[in-house]
Each structure stands twice: as C-alpha cells, then as structure tokens.
Amino acid sequence: MKLIVISLGIILFVVIVIQLYAMTEKKNTETYPYRVLKKYEDFELRTYEARLFTSVKLSSDSYKAVSNRGFSILAGYIFGGNEQKEKIAMTTPVAMSLEDSMTMMFMIPKKYSKETLPQPDRSEILFREEPAKTVAAIRFGGWASDEKIAKYKTKLIDALAAEEIAHTNQFFFLGYNAPFEMVNRRNEVIVELEKESFDE
DSSP: OHHHHHHHHHHHHHHHHHHHHHHHHHHTSEEOOEEEEEEOSSOEEEEEOOEEEEEEEOSOSOHHHHHHHHHHHHHHHHTTOBTTOOOOOOEEOEEEEOSSSOEEEEEOOTTOOTTTSOOBSSTTOEEEEEOOEEEEEEEEOSOOOHHHHHHHHHHHHHHHHHTTOOEEEEEEEEEOSOTTOOSSOOEEEEEEEOTTSSOO
C-alpha cells in the first residue's frame, strides 16, 4: 500500500510539473492577433490581422484522420526540416479548414516574411498569406473531436442566423493547446463573415 501511495504521489508530481511547464511556455508563445468587435451570448465577432502561415492540404474531411498527420508534417518543417535546418518558433493556435480536403496551418512568427522563410524539405508544405478578415467565433473546452467540432459549427450557424449575420461558409477549427495540456483547454470554430453583414 505504501508503495502504491508513493507511486501515485510521483505521478501526480510529474503531471503538475508538466502542466506548469505548459502554462509557462504558452505565455511566451506568439498568438494569431485579433480584436473583439462585439460579444453575443454564444459567440463573438473579431477582426484578424493579415498574417503568413505554413500549410499542408490533406485529402480528408475528418479531424481525427488528419490532425496528427498534418501536425507532424508542419512540425517537422519548423523543427528544422528546411533548407537552412533552421528552427522556427511554434505559434498558436493551430488552424484547420473545415472542408472536404482539410488544410492544416501554422502561423509564421511575425519577424519572418515570405522571402526570408527557409524553404521546406517537403513539397506539400506551402506558404499561405491570410488577409485581414472579420469572423464569428464560438469556443469550447476539453479535447476536440469530429463530433464536437460539428456540434459547435452547427451551433454557430444557428446563432448567426438568429442575429441575421451573413457568413461566407469558410469555417476553420482553431486549437490552442498541446495534447498533454489537461487544464483550461481552448478550442474554437470560426467562420469568415460577409462584408456589410454586421455593425462594429
């Protein structure tokens, strides 16, 4: 019994250390910048700055099927899988387009431009310039799944319809946490809005 208690104590200590480390790292991680325009009960309107992303397109519409593969490909690039073997800082959130062939994207740190980025070793990795845009965003906690993403996408569509706010049907999933983070997990579904469909 004493050995079991000691083992559980060690495991608990390790878990706490990992979570504290994750929280510290998150504070130092560059985030896709946005400004909140208006808050509603279930969602909010935001404007995002134009930013540069690395991206990889995957032939599936399933979050479960493509999330690990897409992350592995893009992480390989920023961890040195490029012509200069240069390590590029991780940013947040990881974005995935919600369409028949999902595209996963990592935002590039602001210090880089398209011209200064090292070329990836893998040809399927492309640089993607996302323009400034206005979106509606709905948030949920825990670990993401295809079922949760579909649920909150539908909830966002219904909430926008109730407020008579038109959208472009270009939806993205945003994930803000590493898989080992257990507390304060943040996930979002966003959709770009039609111009002139809302008041700032």
